[in-house]
Amino acid sequence: MDQKILKQLEFPKLIKQIVDHAETTRGKEAAAKLMPSADFEEVIRWQNETDEAVQVLRTQGHMPLGGIHDLRGSTKRAKIGGMLSATELLEISDTLRGSKRVKNFVQDIDEVDTPILVELVEQIEPLSNLEKEIHMCIDQDGKVIDSASQGLRRIRSQIRSLESSIRDRLEGYTRTSSSKLSDAIVTIRNERYVLPVKSEHRGSFGGIVHDSSSSGQTLFIEPQAVVELNNKLQASKVEEQQEIERILTRLTELVQQEAELLEHNGDILQKIDFLFAKGKYGQQLRAAKPEMNHDGYIKMIQARHPLIPESEVVSNDIEIGKDYRAILITGPNTGGKTVTLKLVGLCTLMAQSGLQVPALDGCQLAVFDHVFADIGDEQSIEQNLSTFSSHMTNIASIIERFNSNSLVLFDELGAGTDPQEGAGLAMSILDYVVNRNARVIATTHYPELKAYGYNREQVINASVEFDVETLQPTYRLLIGVPGRSNAFEISGRIGLKSEIIDQAKTMIHEDSRSVENMIASLETSRKQAEKDFEEAEEILQESEGIREELKREYDRYLAKKEDYQEAAKKKAQKIVDQAEQEAETILQELRQMKSSAEIKEHQLIDARKKISDQKEALQDTNQKQQIETTNQPDEFEPGDEVHVASFNQKGQIVSQLNDNEYEVQLGIMKMKVPKKQLQLIKRKEKEKKTTPMATVRGRQSHVKTELDLRGERYEDALHRLEKYLDDALLAGYHQVSIIHGKGTGALMKGVHAFARKHRSINSYHLGHPNEGGSGVTILSLK
Incomplete structure (x- = not known):
C-alpha cells in the first residue's frame, strides 16, 4: 500500500493504538509493522487468528504474557562466544518460564476452539533443563547464589569470616579510642574497611590513609592491625569474581547450545502477543469480525470511525458493490462527508490487516488489490502547485494505477477551479472509473452533480443529514438522497430578513429550484417512511409475540385438557369397578343370608346403605368433571x-x-x-403492607415473553439476556423466546453456552419453523 494514502486515511494513528495494547517489546515491534495485505487467503488467516484471540479474551479475560523478554541480543552474544551477565541469564530463565505458562494456558482452554493458537504453542520448546540450571545459580534479583557451586560457597563463607574479624577489630577501636575518632563507626574506602580518625591523632593508629574529608579534619585510616586481614579479604573477593565468571561462562555455553530454539520461541511469543494486541484493540472498539469476499462488496451496519471517541462518533450503514459500484455524497461542507469517506477506507484497511472493524455482527468487506484516496488539501509548496493542480496530480496517478478490484476515494472531486468546468471534469472522472468496474466513493458540493446519480445505473446519490432547526449536521449518511445546500433555511433561522431571502430565491435558476424542491420532497418522504416503518415494525413484533404466546398457551391448554380428561376417565372407571365389586359382594352376602334364612332387618338396612354409598361415590366423581x-x-x-x-x-x-x-x-x-x-x-x-419483593413482582409482570438481541454486541447481548431471565423468572414464566438472528452464528452459540450453565434453565432448543427457525432459541425455565 502507498504510504501517502495510508497517511491520508490516518492508518498510522490506528497502528499506534494497537502498539499500545502489546505487552512485550517484540509484540510492539510486530504491531508497528502491521500492513494491509491484498492476498485473500492471507487476510482470511489473519482474521481467524484475531478472532481466536478475541474469543480467548472474552472467555478467559487475559493472556499471561508477563515475564517475557526480548532475548535476541543475548542469544546473538552467546553464539559469538561472549559471556552473558547474571541479569541476562535471569531474563532467559523468566522468558522460558513465561513461555511454558503461555503454552499450558492455551492447552487448558476448553470453552472455545483455538486450533491456531494450539498449533502455535505446540512449537514452543520448554527447555526445562536450561531453565532449571539458571534457576539453581541465579536468584530473582539477578545475583549468583552461594549454591551455584561448591567453590563459590566456600569462598563466600571465607569472605564473611574475614569481614566479621575485621569489623570486630575495628569496633574495638571505636570503643577504646572513640575520643580520637570523628565518628565511632566503621566505614569503607577503596573497598577496604577503615576508621574516620581526627587528623591530629593520625599517628595513634598507624596503617594506611585512604581518603580525607573535604575540610581535611578527618582522615580515613586503615589501621595496621587489619591491613593483612583486608588483603586476604580482597584476595578472596577476586577469587569470588573468578568463580562467578566461571559459573556464568558455563551457563552461557548452555544458552549457546539452545540459542536457535530460544530465538524460535521468541518468534512464537512475539506472534501471540501481536495477535492479542489486535484482539484487545477489537474489544476496545466493540468491533466485529468481517466476512471477507473478493467480489468488491462492502456492507457495514452501524459502522463507526475507529479514531473518533465513542461518545462523539455517529454510526452509519454503508453498502456498495452489489446494486451499485459508486456512491456520490453531496451536501455542504463540515457535514461529515470526509469522515464517511475515511471511515470506509480505514475499515477496509483494517479488515485487510486482519483487524476486526467497528460495526455490528454480519458486516462484509472486500479484499482489494489497491485502495486509492485523494483526500484533503495536498498543495505542494515545493512544487509550487495550486490546490486544484495538486488534486489533479494525485487523481492522474490514481487513474494510471487502479484496476477493477480497486477501491477509489475522491474527496471534493473537481474542487478548486471554475464550478462548471470542475463539475464536468468530476463527472467525466467518475464515468471513467465506474466504467472500469472499480468501487468509487466521492464527495462534492457541486449542485450540478446532484442529478448525476439518477442518470447512471451504477451510481447512487447520498448525503449527510443537516438539522435546519439546530443549524448543526447530524453526520447521518442518507443513501439515495442528494444533499441540499440549506442556505435559505439557515439564513432565515439566523435572522436574515425574509424579503432578502425571497428575492434571492427569484434569482435562482428554475432548474436549481426544481432540484432543491425534489430533494426536499425526498427528505420529507424518507423521514415519514422511516417513522412509518419503525411503527409498523414495532406493531409487527408485538403482534408476532402475542400470536406466538397465544398459540403456546392454547397448545398447553389442549395438552392439559386431554391429560385431565384421561385421568378423570381412569379414576371414574376405577370407582365403577370398585362399585361393581362391592355390589357383587353385597349380593353374595344376601344370597347366603337368604339361603340360611337368617336375614334380619338391620342386615338389609346395612346392605342397602353400602350400595347407596357406592352410588354416591360414583356421582361425586362425575360431578368433579363438571x-x-x-x-x-x-x-x-x-x-x-x-x-x-x-x-x-x-x-x-x-x-x-x-x-x-x-x-x-x-x-x-x-x-x-x-x-x-x-x-x-x-x-x-x-x-397487606407491600414488601420489596411484591414490588419487584409487580414490575416484572409486564416483561415480554421474548427478548430480541439482534444487532447487539456479544457482551452486551449476554448481559441483557442475564437480566431478562431474572425478570422472566420473577414474572413466573415457564418458557421464553430469545431472538438472536442467524448471521455468523456467534450470538446463537453464546446464548446456548449461557443456557447450558444457567441453573434456572431446564432445557433449550432452536425454534420450529413457525417460531422463527434457527434465528430463535426457546428456553424452558424451572
Missing part, C-alpha cells in the same frame, strides 16, 4: 382467585367489564371471560 356453578357469588371482585372452565385453569379477576364479562389474568395473558365460566376459589385477602 364445573360447579352453585353457591357462587353474585359478583366477583378484583383479586379474587377463580377457576376458568373454558381453559380449565386458575386465574385472577382483574376488573369487571360488564354485567356478564370479566377481565381475568391467566398466566401472562389477560382475557375476557363470561361470568358463567367462572367459579370462585378464594376471595381476595385483605391488603
Whole structure:
C-alpha cells in the first residue's frame, strides 16, 4: 500500500493504538509493522487468528504474557562466544518460564476452539533443563547464589569470616579510642574497611590513609592491625569474581547450545502477543469480525470511525458493490462527508490487516488489490502547485494505477477551479472509473452533480443529514438522497430578513429550484417512511409475540385438557369397578343370608346403605368433571382467585367489564371471560403492607415473553439476556423466546453456552419453523 494514502486515511494513528495494547517489546515491534495485505487467503488467516484471540479474551479475560523478554541480543552474544551477565541469564530463565505458562494456558482452554493458537504453542520448546540450571545459580534479583557451586560457597563463607574479624577489630577501636575518632563507626574506602580518625591523632593508629574529608579534619585510616586481614579479604573477593565468571561462562555455553530454539520461541511469543494486541484493540472498539469476499462488496451496519471517541462518533450503514459500484455524497461542507469517506477506507484497511472493524455482527468487506484516496488539501509548496493542480496530480496517478478490484476515494472531486468546468471534469472522472468496474466513493458540493446519480445505473446519490432547526449536521449518511445546500433555511433561522431571502430565491435558476424542491420532497418522504416503518415494525413484533404466546398457551391448554380428561376417565372407571365389586359382594352376602334364612332387618338396612354409598361415590366423581356453578357469588371482585372452565385453569379477576364479562389474568395473558365460566376459589385477602419483593413482582409482570438481541454486541447481548431471565423468572414464566438472528452464528452459540450453565434453565432448543427457525432459541425455565 502507498504510504501517502495510508497517511491520508490516518492508518498510522490506528497502528499506534494497537502498539499500545502489546505487552512485550517484540509484540510492539510486530504491531508497528502491521500492513494491509491484498492476498485473500492471507487476510482470511489473519482474521481467524484475531478472532481466536478475541474469543480467548472474552472467555478467559487475559493472556499471561508477563515475564517475557526480548532475548535476541543475548542469544546473538552467546553464539559469538561472549559471556552473558547474571541479569541476562535471569531474563532467559523468566522468558522460558513465561513461555511454558503461555503454552499450558492455551492447552487448558476448553470453552472455545483455538486450533491456531494450539498449533502455535505446540512449537514452543520448554527447555526445562536450561531453565532449571539458571534457576539453581541465579536468584530473582539477578545475583549468583552461594549454591551455584561448591567453590563459590566456600569462598563466600571465607569472605564473611574475614569481614566479621575485621569489623570486630575495628569496633574495638571505636570503643577504646572513640575520643580520637570523628565518628565511632566503621566505614569503607577503596573497598577496604577503615576508621574516620581526627587528623591530629593520625599517628595513634598507624596503617594506611585512604581518603580525607573535604575540610581535611578527618582522615580515613586503615589501621595496621587489619591491613593483612583486608588483603586476604580482597584476595578472596577476586577469587569470588573468578568463580562467578566461571559459573556464568558455563551457563552461557548452555544458552549457546539452545540459542536457535530460544530465538524460535521468541518468534512464537512475539506472534501471540501481536495477535492479542489486535484482539484487545477489537474489544476496545466493540468491533466485529468481517466476512471477507473478493467480489468488491462492502456492507457495514452501524459502522463507526475507529479514531473518533465513542461518545462523539455517529454510526452509519454503508453498502456498495452489489446494486451499485459508486456512491456520490453531496451536501455542504463540515457535514461529515470526509469522515464517511475515511471511515470506509480505514475499515477496509483494517479488515485487510486482519483487524476486526467497528460495526455490528454480519458486516462484509472486500479484499482489494489497491485502495486509492485523494483526500484533503495536498498543495505542494515545493512544487509550487495550486490546490486544484495538486488534486489533479494525485487523481492522474490514481487513474494510471487502479484496476477493477480497486477501491477509489475522491474527496471534493473537481474542487478548486471554475464550478462548471470542475463539475464536468468530476463527472467525466467518475464515468471513467465506474466504467472500469472499480468501487468509487466521492464527495462534492457541486449542485450540478446532484442529478448525476439518477442518470447512471451504477451510481447512487447520498448525503449527510443537516438539522435546519439546530443549524448543526447530524453526520447521518442518507443513501439515495442528494444533499441540499440549506442556505435559505439557515439564513432565515439566523435572522436574515425574509424579503432578502425571497428575492434571492427569484434569482435562482428554475432548474436549481426544481432540484432543491425534489430533494426536499425526498427528505420529507424518507423521514415519514422511516417513522412509518419503525411503527409498523414495532406493531409487527408485538403482534408476532402475542400470536406466538397465544398459540403456546392454547397448545398447553389442549395438552392439559386431554391429560385431565384421561385421568378423570381412569379414576371414574376405577370407582365403577370398585362399585361393581362391592355390589357383587353385597349380593353374595344376601344370597347366603337368604339361603340360611337368617336375614334380619338391620342386615338389609346395612346392605342397602353400602350400595347407596357406592352410588354416591360414583356421582361425586362425575360431578368433579363438571364445573360447579352453585353457591357462587353474585359478583366477583378484583383479586379474587377463580377457576376458568373454558381453559380449565386458575386465574385472577382483574376488573369487571360488564354485567356478564370479566377481565381475568391467566398466566401472562389477560382475557375476557363470561361470568358463567367462572367459579370462585378464594376471595381476595385483605391488603397487606407491600414488601420489596411484591414490588419487584409487580414490575416484572409486564416483561415480554421474548427478548430480541439482534444487532447487539456479544457482551452486551449476554448481559441483557442475564437480566431478562431474572425478570422472566420473577414474572413466573415457564418458557421464553430469545431472538438472536442467524448471521455468523456467534450470538446463537453464546446464548446456548449461557443456557447450558444457567441453573434456572431446564432445557433449550432452536425454534420450529413457525417460531422463527434457527434465528430463535426457546428456553424452558424451572
